[in-house]
Amino acid sequence: MFGRSCCGYEISICILVFMSDYRAAIISRVQCRIVALDLRSHGETKVKNSEDLSAETMAKDVGNVVEAMYGDLPPPVMLIGHSMGGAIAVHTASANLVPSLLGLCMIDVVEGTAMDALNSMQNFLRGRPKTFKSLENAIEWSVKSGQIRNLESARVSMVGQVKQ
Template identity: 40%
Template sequence: MTYQSRRDRGPLFVFHHGAGHAALAFALVAQRMRQKYPDEMSFLAYDCRGHGDTHTDGDLDLSLDTLAGDFKTILDALYPNGSHPQVFLVGHSMGGAVVTQIAYKQLVPNLGGFVVIDIVEGNAMAALGKIKKFCETRPQKFRSVSDTIAWFLHIRAIVNVESAQVSVPPLVVEESSPEGPAYVWRTDLGASEQYWKDWFQGLTDKFLQAKGAKMLMLAGPERLDKPMMIAQMQGKFQPVMFPDSGHAIQEDHPDEVARSLIEIWQRSRPLTLPPKLPRS
């Protein structure tokens, strides 16, 4: 499933969600940006394979190269021959690894910059055991979509009710059972375990070596690992902190995230010099 909103001018923002999430995780951010610049921005977000309403013959193949290839295929199909003048990539968690891979390998022409949301290699690799336990202990089914939304809010995976009401419904599918209808997870996160290290190993080097403006959004400075702390002090990327946010920063703080994305675009706009005055 692909969501897009096109304009004839201005930048194109392409969003990639995290594992187990879906494209509508960025719905409020895009809405806020559109309200600010109704005629100057285009947006593209999609459910990656095995997520939301996207179904492929290889739904379980979530390797980094496959996800990056899907990203490029979709972008090339919708904007052939690099037809959009300036592109910004935005990725949350696993999606942050994907957009970093795209930027590092220079797979997108006219790249203005990229933004990674709440993922850093050192902390991600250290947290893999916790991710596995989360997959094993989270509820396997819900009585309704409303119950699913309530669960996300209860565990504070999302704290913004407005966003949860939009982003959570695509994460479950209805299933018949002897006890009556139930809603189960659309994506089996545990089945992707073989790819977790693949997503995050080498992320720091690729992030720092990739060309273009770079922004890293984190739910607090303590999530920076040592290499990224050093890189920050050297001014190699722009950090933006959200200390009162959960992992889904773009959902918890859509207004602030929208402002930050507008900022990276504005800082990357080509400088237009005034015309030279004729000599007298």
């Protein structure tokens, strides 16, 4: 299943390395296969060492997902990353972990700041409630705690961050 042409190439898969569901919802209008990764400690993915949030490890995770999905001959890939996801996308490309990489797009990447934030991520996650009474309660908490700045974004983003 191939999508739109880009620079004379057919892009069949876009891998999104974003931290929120609403970004994937916006980009899902593109006519190609979209893979929105659930990075370690950002969703429901279970990994052996969930506290290892290094850029190298998360870049390997991206490469491992592509390999698990497509084996040794993946289709042409456009790798798109936002914020810290942009840094992970760069590390993935730099380490040649996606052999069929056609293009790399970074949106609002803040390499130093985002990578420094990895060190404090575990403290942030420990401060987050383990359960919420309801999805609405989780949405309310995300805005009051400052994790998300507006209610509309929280309603889209929190859906993918909590189990019901």
